[in-house]
Every structure is written in C-alpha cells, then in structure tokens.
Amino acid sequence: MPRIFAPLLAAATYARWLHLLIGVVFVGVVLLVYPGTEGVTTTRVLTVSVLLDSALLTLAALVPATRRAEGVQARLLLLPDREEQIGVTGSTGWADRRRTAGWLIGRVALGSVVGVATVHGLASVWSLCTQPFRGRTPSLFGWQLPDGWPLLLDPMLAPVLLFGLVWFVVLAGRLQLAMAVSLLGASSAERLAEAELRAERLLERNRLARELHDSIGHALTVTVLQAGAAREVADPAFVAKALEVIEETGRQAMDDLERTLVLLRDTPEGTAVEQPGVEQLPGLFETARAAGHPVEATVEIPAGALPGVLSREAYRIVQEAVTNVLKHAPGAPIVLRIVVRAGQLELRCVNGRSGEGGSRKGGGKGLRGLRERATLLGGEATAGWQGDDWVLAVRLPLRLGS
Structure with a gap:
C-alpha cells in the first residue's frame, strides 16, 4: 500500500506535473497566434500546430544556451535522484543540438497529452461531484454517462478518477525524467x-x-x-x-x-x-x-x-x-x-x-x-x-x- 500511495504525496510528482504543463502552455500560445481557434477545423488546427511547433522548437534548439536552460529547469522541476544525470552545459556540436531538438519536441508532445488529460480529468471530477445534486447527468472527458445511471453513485467515482489522473501524471513524470536523462545528459564525448x-x-x-x-x-x-x-x-x-x-x-x-x-x-x-x-x-x-x-x-x-x-x-x-x-x-x-x-x-x-x-x-x-x-x-x-x-x-x- 505505501508503494501505491507514496508517489501521490511526493513533492516530485507535483513539481514534474508543473514541468509537464509548461509544454502545453507553449502549444496554447502558438495556437492562439496562428492559426487561431475560430472558423478552423480541428484537423487543420492539429496539423498546423504540430508542424509549426516542431519547426519553432527545432530553431530554438540551434541556440547553444537552450540546452543549458532546459537542463537547469529539468533539474529544478524533475528532481532527479542524481543531478549530474542531467547536464547544464550549452550545446557544443550538432549532436547536442539534435538531442536538444528531440527533447523539446518530446517534452511539448508529452506535456500536451498531460495537459489535455488534466483539464478534462479535473472537469470530470468536478462534474461527478456537482451535477448529480442538480439532477443532471455528469460527463466524463466530454461524454455523458448513460441515462438511468444512479446519480448518487457518481460522487463516489470522483476519488477513483482523481487517483487515476494523479497516477497518470506520476508515470508521465517518470517518462519525462527518463527522456531528460537520455537527451539532456552527457554526450558520448562528454562522458569520455x-x-x-x-x-x-x-x-x-x-x-x-x-x-x-x-x-x-x-x-x-x-x-x-x-x-x-x-x-x-x-x-x-x-x-x-x-x-x-x-x-x-x-x-x-x-x-x-x-x-x-x-x-x-x-x-x-x-x-x-x-x-x-x-x-x-x-x-x-x-x-x-x-x-x-x-x-x-x-x-x-x-x-x-x-x-x-x-x-x-x-x-x-x-x-x-x-x-x-x-x-x-x-x-x-x-x-x-x-x-x-x-x-x-x-x-x-x-x-x-x-x-x-x-x-x-x-x-x-x-x-x-x-x-x-x-x-x-x-x-x-x-x-x-x-x-x-x-x-x-x-x-x-x-x-x-x-
């Protein structure tokens, strides 16, 4: 039991959650600038967003200081067991720039998934806790529960959903840390x-x-x-x-x-x-x-x-x-x-x-x-x-x- 609940109470979980949400903030800002959200199909929004975000992140990775900034931020928010696993030096070659670009794109992609899950998950928890007392059927991640569902049981599902959401964040944070160690860690030349x-x-x-x-x-x-x-x-x-x-x-x-x-x-x-x-x-x-x-x-x-x-x-x-x-x-x-x-x-x-x-x-x-x-x-x-x-x-x- 401690192994199940300990990660939910760890400070590292919520620090990594914040680090993941920074990625979705970047996507949101770019999306608002271009192509916008009005009069544009979802497919076009996603396509343009992926292409434009990848291009901007690749350009940012060409700047040597980007790698250093990402390393410092990762050390502060991902809280690795050993800080030296994540480098805090600037890019010294094209191999470092490629790895930095991979890290930025992967970080933003994973952060976007976690951001969407966070918004819909918390909205669903709120809906399960409030809608039954108004005589309405709550929704889970945008889908309405079927008619005839016992409304009084809905608030009991909220803790289960919140538990699942936080554990999803725990696993995403561990994946983010593994990516940081692999892509922001020392290169072969640095290790040598x-x-x-x-x-x-x-x-x-x-x-x-x-x-x-x-x-x-x-x-x-x-x-x-x-x-x-x-x-x-x-x-x-x-x-x-x-x-x-x-x-x-x-x-x-x-x-x-x-x-x-x-x-x-x-x-x-x-x-x-x-x-x-x-x-x-x-x-x-x-x-x-x-x-x-x-x-x-x-x-x-x-x-x-x-x-x-x-x-x-x-x-x-x-x-x-x-x-x-x-x-x-x-x-x-x-x-x-x-x-x-x-x-x-x-x-x-x-x-x-x-x-x-x-x-x-x-x-x-x-x-x-x-x-x-x-x-x-x-x-x-x-x-x-x-x-x-x-x-x-x-x-x-x-x-x-x-």
Whole structure:
C-alpha cells in the first residue's frame, strides 16, 4: 500500500506535473497566434500546430544556451535522484543540438497529452461531484454517462478518477525524467572526457601516494638508524649530530606531508610548499653520510637542462635508492652518477654488500615505485646484483614539458 500511495504525496510528482504543463502552455500560445481557434477545423488546427511547433522548437534548439536552460529547469522541476544525470552545459556540436531538438519536441508532445488529460480529468471530477445534486447527468472527458445511471453513485467515482489522473501524471513524470536523462545528459564525448578526467585524477593521487611513501619512508628509515646509532655510541658529539639529522629529516618529511595533503584537498594553496628537485640532492647525500654511509656523488646537469617534473622525479628516485641502501645495506658505500647525455637523464646508483650481512630483494614496493615512475616518464629502470654490487640504473627522456 505505501508503494501505491507514496508517489501521490511526493513533492516530485507535483513539481514534474508543473514541468509537464509548461509544454502545453507553449502549444496554447502558438495556437492562439496562428492559426487561431475560430472558423478552423480541428484537423487543420492539429496539423498546423504540430508542424509549426516542431519547426519553432527545432530553431530554438540551434541556440547553444537552450540546452543549458532546459537542463537547469529539468533539474529544478524533475528532481532527479542524481543531478549530474542531467547536464547544464550549452550545446557544443550538432549532436547536442539534435538531442536538444528531440527533447523539446518530446517534452511539448508529452506535456500536451498531460495537459489535455488534466483539464478534462479535473472537469470530470468536478462534474461527478456537482451535477448529480442538480439532477443532471455528469460527463466524463466530454461524454455523458448513460441515462438511468444512479446519480448518487457518481460522487463516489470522483476519488477513483482523481487517483487515476494523479497516477497518470506520476508515470508521465517518470517518462519525462527518463527522456531528460537520455537527451539532456552527457554526450558520448562528454562522458569520455569525464572518464579521462577521473583517470587523470586517479593517476595524480597514485603519484601523491608514491610521494608520501618515498618521503615518509626515507624519513622513518633515517630516524630509526640515527636513533639506534646514538643509543649505541656514547660520543656526545655523535649524539648531537644524530639528533640534528633526525630533526632536519623530520622537518622535511613534515613539509612533504603538508604539501601532499594540500594537493589532495584541491585548494589554491597546492603550490605553497616547494617541491624538492635535484638542487636538494646534496642535503640528501649529507643525510646518508650522517647515517654512516660513505657517498661518492657525481652530478653533471647543466643549468636549466631538466624540466621541473623531471627534476622532482629524479630527486624522488635518488631518495628511494638511498633509502633502500639505508634499509638493506647499513654502512655500505654509495656511488651515484647523474648525467644528461644524448637527450636523456641517466642515473646510476651502486652500493656493495654491507659488513652486517644486509640483503636485497627484487620485488619490494620501493623498486616497483621506481619502475612506475620511470615508465610514466617514458623511460626505464632496472635493478639487480652485478657481482658484489647492487646496481640501480634509470634512463629518462628529456622530452617532457615543465
């Protein structure tokens, strides 16, 4: 029972009823202007009305703003469950104009049917409620009830007729909504553009996740190693240096975290924190040296040779490489060479086995992240043992824009 009567009490039903009746108002205005209602046959009125209305609605659909206006009105009065199902943008091509014309003609046609049913239905309800008390036979939709019909039963038919009329409006409103979603909704090109935008946002979030993994992972690794070394070494100078490294690494990680969270919030402050690039590599090397790793670094990059995105990604790759050495080969020497040659950036990181028996596995998240970064930039990354040395080699093309 609730499913039967709930739609009759819903605000959406009467909002959609109003939207449907706007269509018949348009037909009425056109009909009054031409051909008029006096001295003209019904057949001619209907024929001229259909042809003239269709022509005017098609011309209106050629205006790009018409689609936007119809979308806004449909959202307000048809009350869809999800507003994004009905577009509110102007026409961008002939396909949109054709769909808008189909919507306008269909809307006016359905509205005309509902308008005629509304006028005759309400008139019939009034007739059933009033005419029997005047001793007259009521009419239903213009037809007189047969003689001999019990007049006192007529008022009992009025609620049934009104119930049927409102349910007819409910079904017409649902049909109107389906038409709006189909004809005013996003076109194939718009849906493709939206899908591409969602994919781009997903890739950006994945990139930010890798940023956090590299930055926070590096900071935690350095912090744990420095704290452990400070506990084992009784030298006050070494302890002070370790605390300084922990403080600096933690501050940098907090900056990276703040920048990433701002970007995820999509606020204008997304560029407030400068993203690290190859210019910050010396500080990274000093952190590794403070953790007990001899570092021999050669960086041969001409000024302005690297696009901004490539500079940032190169820093993250080196950071992940250094973090892996800190984790898996404590105390091992690190030899780094970064050069620009033959239109590409070449990065090579070599470290030997540590004296503490450190090991390296090839399937960790860090190495997968390195390969993903290189692939997204159009390059490649390889890592593995070469004799007693673990070698990471990355090649990135310089064809990216800043």
